[in-house]
Every structure is written in C-alpha cells, then in structure tokens.
Amino acid sequence: MNLVGMVHVNINCRNYERSIAFYQLLGFEEIWQVPKTNTKEVAAAVGMPPYKVKGALLSLKGAANPVVIDLLEWQEPTDDSPPYAHLYHVGLARLALQTTDIDADYEFLQKAGVDIVSKPATVSVSAEHGSRFFCFTDPDGTYLELVESY
Numbered sequence: 001m002n003l004v005g006m007v008h009v010n011i012n013c014r015n016y017e018r019s020i021a022f023y024q025l026l027g028f029e030e031i032w033q034v035p036k037t038n039t040k041e042v043a044a045a046v047g048m049p050p051y052k053v054k055g056a057l058l059s060l061k062g063a064a065n066p067v068v069i070d071l072l073e074w075q076e077p078t079d080d081s082p083p084y085a086h087l088y089h090v091g092l093a094r095l096a097l098q099t100t101d102i103d104a105d106y107e108f109l110q111k112a113g114v115d116i117v118s119k120p121a122t123v124s125v126s127a128e129h130g131s132r133f134f135c136f137t138d139p140d141g142t143y144l145e146l147v148e149s150y
Contacts, residue, residue: 008068016054016073028058052076094143102148
C-alpha cells in the first residue's frame with residue numbers, strides 16, 4: 001500500500017440547503033460543486049446506477065490539516081432511512097474535529113440550537129496529556145465530535 005493521507009469524508013443529507021447552512025456554521029465552505037449527474041463509469045465506481053445528486057466538497061476554513069467533506073443530497077436514487085441511531089454500531093460512527101476552545105464552541109453550538117449529546121468530558125492519556133470532547137449531531141442526525149487536546 002502507498003497511502004499518504006485522507007482525501008475526504010462523505011456525509012449524505014436529506015436537504016442540501018439545510019445541511020450546507022449547518023456546516024457553514026461550523027466553519028466549512030464550498031470548494032467544488034459536485035456535478036448533478038455523471039458518467040455510467042463514475043456511477044459504477046461507487047456501486048450505483050446512473051444518478052442525480054446535489055452537493056459539493058466542503059473545506060474547513062483555516063484548518064492546519066485539510067479537512068474535506070463530500071456533502072451529498074441523493075435525488076435519484078434516494079433513500080430516506082435515518083443515519084445510525086447510536087455510536088456503538090459497526091462502521092463509521094462519527095467525524096471528530098479539533099478545536100482550540102471547546103467551552104466557547106460548546107456555548108456557540110448550544111445557542112445555535114444544535115442537538116448536543118452531553119457537556120464536554122475529559123479523557124486523560126497521562127498526567128500531562130489528554131483531551132476534552134463532546135458529541136453533537138447535524139440536521140439529519142449524523143454524529144460529529146469536537147476535541148480539544150492538552
């Protein structure tokens with residue numbers, strides 16, 4: 001294997017306008033609009049029939065390391081099933097984002113009416129190192145996490 005990094009994380013949503021507003025609230029910006037349709041070859045590469053989609057690649061403004069989300073509203077085919085109901089299922093569970101001020105971000109998200117799982121908790125790796133974190137959900141119930149390391 002010749003892996004050198006991560007390209008993006010795909011998050012599917014029910015309503016692109018509602019979800020892009022949420023991710024912009026977090027500091028993401030659109031960097032590339034996804035074509036509404038694509039070739040049969042591209043559809044086959046993701047295991048789908050020819051499709052219609054609305055979405056974009058989003059990048060976190062000012063991130064030290066690139067953080068890119070592929071935010072997609074599938075219009076055809078479509079599936080309105082809910083995301084994972086909890087964090088202990090098999091598969092990808094949540095996207096963890098790093099912050100420099102978890103208390104301020106917690107208060108900001110709380111005032112914005114975001115569904116927050118709990119207050120920030122502390123995990124100690126050693127007497128000198130650890131992190132504080134909390135989880136919250138996007139408008140469709142996809143879990144996200146904010147982490148501040150010390």
